Amino acid sequence: METEKKIKLAARKVFQAKGYDAARTRDIAEEAGVNLALINYYYRSKEALFNEIMQENLELFRKNLYSITNDPNTTPQEKLELIVDNYYNIFQQEPAFLTFIFKEITNRDKTFVKKLNHRGILRNSFLEKQLVQAGKSKDEINQIFINIVSLVIFPFIGSPIIRKICELNNDGFKTMMDTRKKEIPLWITNMFNL
Numbered sequence: 001m002e003t004e005k006k007i008k009l010a011a012r013k014v015f016q017a018k019g020y021d022a023a024r025t026r027d028i029a030e031e032a033g034v035n036l037a038l039i040n041y042y043y044r045s046k047e048a049l050f051n052e053i054m055q056e057n058l059e060l061f062r063k064n065l066y067s068i069t070n071d072p073n074t075t076p077q078e079k080l081e082l083i084v085d086n087y088y089n090i091f092q093q094e095p096a097f098l099t100f101i102f103k104e105i106t107n108r109d110k111t112f113v114k115k116l117n118h119r120g121i122l123r124n125s126f127l128e129k130q131l132v133q134a135g136k137s138k139d140e141i142n143q144i145f146i147n148i149v150s151l152v153i154f155p156f157i158g159s160p161i162i163r164k165i166c167e168l169n170n171d172g173f174k175t176m177m178d179t180r181k182k183e184i185p186l187w188i189t190n191m192f193n194l
Contacts, residue, residue, distance in 0.1 A: 004042050006032045011049050016100045020050055054104070057097070061090075062121060069125035076130045076194050080185035084152055088181040091156045092174065098156050134194065144192050151184045 010032035014023045025046050029036040043049035068074075068082045091098050122128060122145050131141050155162060155177060163173055188194070 003032075003034055003038055007034060007039055007042060007049070008053060012053050015050060015053065015104075016094075016096045019100070020046075020104055023050075025049075054101075057101070064090075065121050066125075069121060069127040072126055076127060076134070077185060077189050079127050079130075080148065080188055080194075083148060084181055084184045087152050088177060091153075092177065095156055095159065098153065102157065131194075136192070140192060144188060147188055147191065148184075151180070151187070155180065 007028065011023075011028045014027045014031050017023075018027070023046070025039050026036055028046075028049070029039055032039075039046075039049065043052065064086050065083065068079055068086065071079070074082070128141060131144065136144070159173060162168070162176075166172070166176070168176060
């Protein structure tokens with residue numbers, strides 16, 4: 001594996017585990033198995049490395065969502081299923097990443113939210129046009145979007161509490177999330193008469 005890629009993978013792991021402020025470039029170099037000088041050579045600073053990793057990840061989220069919400073060949077219900085499925089799969093593969101993103105966006109300036117380039121993801125998307133054609137008001141559309149985000153994201157952020165209250169081990173939690181993944185589009189469809 002090329003050095004630059006090793007550094008990025010290591011940095012992502014260290015940033016997720018420790019957060020930006022507590023992560024040191026020395027920790028990243030040790031995790032990557034490279035000399036500390038190589039991090040400065042490729043990225044100039046911890047902040048530049050962090051910004052690149054965050055931008056890549058946010059862009060991945062944006063692209064995936066954009067392609068789903070702007071597909072003219074799927075119904076709103078199919079879009080809901082695809083959105084939920086896509087994000088459940090991402091969050092199940094990397095559960096720490098979601099918590100990390102929210103923590104860093106909350107603790108740092110809001111430049112990452114601005115860089116997300118959210119126009120056309122939900123607002124001004126083909127999905128929004130379909131919802132307007134179905135007679136949904138702006139307020140209803142906002143509620144639909146908020147419900148999608150809340151129902152998908154909260155179980156992963158709140159997983160320690162949910163596991164404790166529901167007495168779930170890893171397999172039990174995964175089974176519950178697999179069930180939710182199928183049910184959320186139905187709940188939203190029924191809730192908003194789509």
